[in-house]
Every structure is written in C-alpha cells, then in structure tokens.
Amino acid sequence: MEDKEPDTVIRLENVTLILDGHKILDSVSMSFWEGHIHAVVGPNGAGKSTLAHTIMGLPDYLGHTGAIFHRGERIEKLPIDKRARRGITLAWQEPARFQGIGVDSFIRSAAEAKGSSVDSGEMLKLVGLDPDRYLVRNVDKTLSGGERKRIELASIVAMRPDVVLMDEPDSGVDIEAINYIFDVLEKLRNWGSTVILITHSPEVLKRADHSFLLCNGQVVDKGRVERMSGYFTGHCVPCVHKNNPFCDEVTP
Numbered sequence: 001m002e003d004k005e006p007d008t009v010i011r012l013e014n015v016t017l018i019l020d021g022h023k024i025l026d027s028v029s030m031s032f033w034e035g036h037i038h039a040v041v042g043p044n045g046a047g048k049s050t051l052a053h054t055i056m057g058l059p060d061y062l063g064h065t066g067a068i069f070h071r072g073e074r075i076e077k078l079p080i081d082k083r084a085r086r087g088i089t090l091a092w093q094e095p096a097r098f099q100g101i102g103v104d105s106f107i108r109s110a111a112e113a114k115g116s117s118v119d120s121g122e123m124l125k126l127v128g129l130d131p132d133r134y135l136v137r138n139v140d141k142t143l144s145g146g147e148r149k150r151i152e153l154a155s156i157v158a159m160r161p162d163v164v165l166m167d168e169p170d171s172g173v174d175i176e177a178i179n180y181i182f183d184v185l186e187k188l189r190n191w192g193s194t195v196i197l198i199t200h201s202p203e204v205l206k207r208a209d210h211s212f213l214l215c216n217g218q219v220v221d222k223g224r225v226e227r228m229s230g231y232f233t234g235h236c237v238p239c240v241h242k243n244n245p246f247c248d249e250v251t252p
C-alpha cells in the first residue's frame with residue numbers, strides 16, 4: 001500500500017447523468033491520481049464509455065448533476081475544447097478518421113497544441129509503426145482500424161496529456177500492438193499523466209495501479225487490481241444490474 005494518497009487530478013462528486021429517461025451514471029464519486037493508471041471495468045452497458053465522455057465534456061453528456069474537478073477547479077460547465085486545452089484527452093473506442101490529414105501533421109499538431117514539437121517518426125516507432133511507410137499516409141479510411149488506433153496513441157504520446165481517457169485501447173489491435181500499448185501506458189505513468197483506462201481485458205487490468213468496478217451506472221467496488229480481477233472470473237459483488245448473470249449467483 002502507498003503511505004500517502006497521491007495528488008488527485010480528476011475528481012467526480014456525486015455525478016448523475018440521465019439520458020433518454022434512463023439513469024446512465026448514478027451518484028458517481030471517483031478520484032483519479034497523478035501518475036497512476038486507473039482501470040474501469042464492468043459489464044456491457046454499465047456506463048464506462050459514458051463516464052469517459054462525461055469527463056471529456058462531449059456535448060451530449062453535459063447535462064449531468066454533481067461536480068467534476070480537474071486539479072481542484074470545477075470543470076463540469078466547460079465545453080470539450082476548454083477541457084482539451086487543460087490537457088484532458090480521450091482516445092476513442094473507435095478512433096476518429098480525419099479525412100485528408102497527413103499522419104505526420106496529425107501527430108505534430110498534437111504536440112503543437114501543447115506548445116511543443118516532436119519528431120513524428122519517433123512517435124510512430126513507439127507504437128511499432130514504420131515511419132517510412134506511415135508518415136506519408138493520411139489518417140483516413142485507407143488505414144486499418146488497428147493502424148488508426150496506434151497512430152492515435154502516437155499522437156497522445158506527442159501531446160503528453162495531463163489526463164488521458166482510453167476507451168478499450170486493446171480492442172481491434174493484435175498481440176504485438178498490445179505490448180506497444182503497455183509501453184505507452186508505462187511512459188505516460190512515468191511522465192505523471194493520469195490515465196483512465198476502460199477495459200474488458202484482465203491482461204490490461206493487470207497493468208493498472210487502481211481499479212473501479214462500474215455496474216448499472218454505479219461504482220460498486222474499487223481498490224487494487226488484484227481485488228478487481230475476481231470480476232473476470234465471475235466473483236462479482238452483489239448488485240442490482242441485469243447484464244451479467246454471474247452477479248446474481250456469486251457472493252464476493
């Protein structure tokens with residue numbers, strides 16, 4: 001156990017979000033720490049992506065109650081671009097395609113947004129892509145899903161974000177790419193970034209320092225990842241959600 005709780009970078013206080021008459025986030029209170037990787041696990045439809053979208057401030061997710069703090073300042077009324085300027089970034093479950101933008105300028109502009117510059121070829125090497133082959137490409141539909149995901153990851157490294165929300169970074173990428181993702185996670189942690197990682201993978205969970213189990217829009221458990229890994233073997237905590245048949249049958 002750590003002697004003292006690390007600095008809190010993102011804090012949610014009693015966040016409730018109702019969409020189409022359904023409570024998608026239900027009185028969620030969470031703290032995310034500097035230089036730590038936090039995994040958010042839970043069944044399909046639990047509200048994990050919604051949590052990420054709400055922290056990022058996507059337009060459809062601004063109508064919640066409760067408070068969101070970034071480094072002690074309330075941000076829940078800020079639009080997405082202002083949160084991005086504060087160094088909060090989101091890597092999508094399905095990475096965006098920017099028709100016509102070159103890979104080189106896509107990565108460089110990520111760093112320029114923070115007032116710095118990077119060697120985009122080096123960033124590509126970090127995610128295992130050959131600069132000679134990919135720097136001349138465009139970020140568009142001619143790239144495979146896994147390639148786009150790696151390029152988005154390279155742009156995140158270039159950005160050196162304060163907070164990075166990653167929605168299933170391992171989905172749709174091959175075994176080799178997962179190791180590059182782990183390297184990137186390690187780098188972000190060493191830089192002091194706060195990583196919030198949504199995952200369905202026990203392997204990815206193992207890389208985290210702290211974890212939350214989200215269920216039916218509620219945080220039903222939190223703690224060290226060893227404790228949460230039981231979720232993947234069916235040892236869930238009792239709760240009221242209807243998506244995971246294990247939870248009705250198994251006591252913690």
Ligand SMILES: Nc1ncnc2c1ncn2[C@@H]1O[C@H](COP(=O)(O)OP(=O)(O)OP(=O)(O)O)[C@@H](O)[C@H]1O
Pocket residue numbers: 019020022024042043044045046047048049050051060
């Ligand atoms: N804009 C919306 N309007 C209505 N319901 C929504 C909206 N966005 C999400 N939902 C619902 O909110 C619930 C949580 O969705 P979310 O995508 O956050 O789940 P998740 O935990 O990320 O699931 P998965 O593991 O399948 O990706 C789902 O039931 C979803 O259908």
